Amino acid sequence: MVESEKDLQTPAVPAPSPDEMAKLRPTLITGGKVPADVTRDICTPLERGPTGLWWGAFSLSLTVLTIGVVAVTYQIAMGIGTWGLNRTVGWAFDITNFVFWVGIGHAGTLISAVLFLFRQKWRTSVNRAAEAMTLFAVVCAGLFPVIHMGRPWLAFWMAPYPNMRGSLWVNFKSPLLWDVFAISTYLLISAVFWYVGLIPDLATIRDRSKPGLRKRLSGLFSLGWNGSARTWHRYETVYLLLAGIATPLVFSVHTIVSMDFATAVIPGWHTTIFPPYFVAGAIFSGLAMVLTLMIIARKVMQLENYITVLHIERMCKLMLSMGCIVGLAYGTEFFIAAFSGNPYEQFVFFNRALGPFSWAYWTMVSCNVLVPQVLWFRPIRRNIVLVFVVSIFVNIGMWFERFVIIVTSLHRDFLPSSWADYTPTTVEVATLLGSFGLFFTLFLLFCRFIPVIAIAEVKGVLEKPRRDLKHDSAQGDAA
């Protein structure tokens, strides 16, 4: 939020002339792009058809997804026993993956909604992809609570609807039920927000397409967009409202996910710090994933002018701040454990740091707290390769954070007689891989068929137009 405050304060400074303003504001889109360039740059790859690189990536993702599908099919056919869980560790990879993907799904809405409300213009280059990522991550996440059930075919029993199953109803006291509402709400709002933002761009595609399936579909989904001021006005209002609705969700979803743990009696789970800690962690992991994807996308899709070092740097700053919050949360957990005088709580934290899963704990701390500290340095923030490496570390670290919370708390709880180990099976590893397969398959399809950058929004943040808008309109630009 550092950046946004600075920007908000800008008007308070004695008003400089527009030219001076331009000098103060860094250029968001480089390469001297005009709106027509933007349309062309972003729509051409969609119209040109997939490249060899895309096909390669897509077949790889699809293969990995197939592995996951096979694993899940086998698991559902045989039973949860094909996972490495036991009587003591009842959740491990399943819920770790769930929380991990929900976390990934946070950056999208944060970038679209929160940064939108804070008038962070740099968001325009990344918001579309980030939102898509959110959507796909939530899809991946939503899979795990279903397949982790002993009888997944009865998953609909979680839904509180009038039914013929006697007087049976759901348990509103259970955080798992809250999850059902939180995740489905989030998925719905994210999808609507993403779709609404997409409407002007779909119209652009419609207008550029030759008659055919593409034109018919984009025509259908652009809902008769005509680019009129009236349309724009309505659109902006809806978008603002949706951003307002989506913003609390950024905080609520992970708060509720954290309550799966916080409301339990298990030491290491039963902590009031979990909601903010989880939200920060989620945003942190989401930003890391956005960075990972955007760095690849700008390179592969030649979007260097749209996703510039400036964007990367700002994302890095945001990630650094979140990393610091997460680090603070780790410290606070330890402090509270020591301060509480609760021996079970104290034990859990000693056990995390020094017990059988200490390797996971220190992986988490190194990846999430230590590695991001390099982002304090501007040259590193602007070094795309290094940033990519850091983002990968954070992704790994955040997966381990959930693993540490779930597994190390469970594996040694109250009665030492029941302490157990946990080792994942092939099926579990394949399921985790499969979720990445699903995610990347969806993301690649998205890159193939939908503008990865919000054309309409980017045009709004271009440098002062060199040609006037009339000229652009004459070229047939709907935006």
Place this chain on the structure above:
Amino acid sequence: MTQIPDNSRTNNADSHGQPAVLETGGVFGDESSTINRRRFLEAAGFSISLAALTGCGRAPVETALPFPIQPVGAIPGRFQDYASTCAGCPTACGLLVGTRDGRPLKMEGLPEHPLSRGGLCAVGQALPIGLYDSHRLTGPLSAGKSSEWASVDQEIIQAFSQIKEQKKAVRFVTPTITSPTLQANIDAFLAQFENAKHVVFDAISSSAILDAHEQTHGVRVLPHYLLDKAKVLISFGADFLGTWISPVEFTAAWSSRRAPTEEYPEMSYHVQIESRMSLTGSNADRRVTIAPNEQHLVLSRLAHEVASLAGKPLENSPPLEGSLADTEIASLARKLWEARGESLVLCDSQDKATQVAVNLINHHLEGYGKTLDVKRPSNQRQGSDRDVQQLVEELEADQVGALLVADVDLLHDLASCQTLADAVGRIPLTISFSQREDEFASLAKFVCPDHHVLESWSDAEPIGGLISLAQPTIRPLRETRAVLESLAVWSDRPTTAYEALQSHWKKTIFPRRQKEASAQFVKFWEQSLREGFVEVEAAKSVVGDFKAGEVKPLAQQTATGDFSLILYTKVSMPDSRHSHNPWLHELPDPISKVTWGNYVCVSPSDAKELGLVDGDIVKVSAGDEGPQLELPALVQTGQHDGVLAIALAYGCKGTDRFAKIGPQWFEARPTVLENELLGKNAAAFVEFRDGAQQYLRSGVTLSKTSKRRDLATTQLYNSLEVPAEVAPHGAERRDIVQHTTLNAFAKDTHAGAVEHHFDGDTQLWPEDHPKTGHAWGMVIDLNKCTGCSACVIACQSENNVPVVGYDEVRRQREMHWMRIDRYYTGEGEDMDVDHQPMMCQHCDNAPCETVCPVLATVHSSEGLNEQVYNRCVGTRYCANNCPYKVRRFNWFKYEHDDTLQNLVLNPEVTVRSRGVMEKCSMCVQRIEAGKVEARSQGLPVADGAIQTACQQSCPANAIVFGDINDQESKIYEALENPRRYRVLEELNVRPSVSYLRVVKNRDEESHSG
């Protein structure tokens, strides 16, 4: 008309009242006008006949009819209990066979039985699964091929007549037979031959005790040990709470002296001096480990001290060496002496001289007639190892013409089993009565399978003058025949076991009846049958005066080689006959907590020296020529250095059947490896020395191999002290098992209580669910509980708990609803072992209930935490949130394909499908049945009328269950006990299960209070 013995579980008041009378009627189209008991059982078993007998191809279709006339007392869907006798081992505990619709399902202890007092061990509980075992022989075998009884009989009779002509030797080998009828029939059968002998071969023999009494008392008997009379008890290696002679009886007697109260803060003082970690040692007030070869020395020094105190000092004083200080022995001797008449020394040694020293001590302590009885001796071990040794010599010399073996696998359990196979093959006539093709049976010319114990008539006289009856509770499922009947056919006097039994009773038991017994045999018989046992005059035995002069002080035996090997039996596997019992294989050993197979126990410091960890395969060999085997190692806390211990009765033929038990998926490891058997047979290490089988062998070497086989253990962490490297300051030990000492308890009955900052009376929310009707609760006395694990099998049998196999246990996914947590505290001799039965605590503020999203686990108005299987979708959230980790998840669809074996399932309890959670229900089906029964009589539920399965079977009587709202109830009283505490009370989950603190009879102050 014949009377039906009836001991109804639900209607105890009637059990000794008017017996039910069955009307005449030919249920099976039988023309006979009377239905005897046997016929009735056949009729009662009709429901089983459809399922079971179709499998065997002998079901006459017309029998699958409903009762034309309802047998009196038989109510479809209701349990009917029959008093019987357990034949799981020669102990002959009283048994109550719960049958339903003609199927024996649940074994319980016979409450009135004077020895077992209502308890029953795990082996007894596990009988039904052996009955419904589809791998049992379906009929007789001749030369390994399936045959008909008629042709087998003909061949055998012919062979016997040849033997008679040729005057060849006939040898009949059995383990200890407590049945007077069978004994008499064997004697009568053997009397036909000129050179015939009954050889009693106990795989786990107590021969030396009998031999020692022959020397000191002039009569070869095993004394009846009266542990409830013993205030001071010193046991040298005798695992009397686990496996030694009569564990159920001893547990009941021992535990009766382990409950100090406010008024009488007294309890027995129990010292265990042993080399390996036994269940008994784990419960002792003081446990001393000595090297096995020191036992002689320590005992003779103790004998010396006791004799001096008695004023009859021994001539030669033993050398003052060994690890136990002289003052220690003197103080033990003084303790024994001060309590003379109420003190007892036990010893498991197979060395006659050592046992003579034990007799001397007990004699000086005035124990004979008080704490041990030779006038009404025990018949529970009769084996004569000299006879066995002689038999082996005869076999090797080809002097035996006919060898009959019943109830023991001669070629598996005998030390020289591996070398004898050829000799056995050369015998003209070999007959096995085994129910399975065991090692001997597979070589025998004829296999004439005996009935399962639940299918046969029998009797037992475990203690002189106490005779019990065993009655069949189902028609034989297979074409099997009782040994009695086989012998009768071959003697050309065909009879049924029932008739043989009755005629023997008429002839010999009835005349011994006590004065108050009925003078009519029919009434005497019926009463005995209904009650399960009868006390009669003990057979007269001539006990000579104690011959003290024959006791010599003993020198310490010098040890050779690296290690001494102790061969023992596990609590779950007393002999190889039970090797096909999956329940027993999956029962965690009470000490090691290992399931499925045997292993080499190594002391922790030896393991450290050799770099061994659990599961490393080691090679144990006794010299170059001697036997050797490879087994996984287990590091056993509390075992003396230089000692190895291996369980016998493993590696039995046919146990490769368990290779595929449990879920089969691609990462599953087989329970039995290819071309291997379950465990290894260590019998070859048994030595015949000094006329006895020696279970201790010195000169054994141990070497590590590069192989590994993980042990399937249910408990990975064994201490209440958290690992030092992660222990928070001041919370190194968890007070899950609370302790005190008798001394501290006498001063303050609340000694040992742990102070919590938690105030249980203040609750955040009002009590909005008052339990106005019943409120079920349970109290477990940890001071009585020995950890014997009978309750685990009782629960498994009652609640249809599946067997999951080696791999699932290894993955910590055992399904037992009830487990016994075992914790070690401290090290070396100061080490304490705690056993804590743990099952669903039925918390009032249950953490599992709030988290279930679909309300599959809910609270009943009677305080039970109920699991609704149908509703469960399997999120496992409840199990994660359970502080006691008692919830069990159905990871797979556990096998229920064996339709015969499925007959063991209790119809009162749902068989759970995969993907659902399950746990202890506090036997809700029994609670409901008890309530229904009370309601039908218009009476309130009487205290004690409802018993949970675990409570019923507990030999130590450590479990009290009942209605907390009933102020007259035992549970109400137990809750007032100052030793009462609740596990994890500070969590405010308010469990319905309480525990009573452990009190050790020690001088020092309580260390946790």
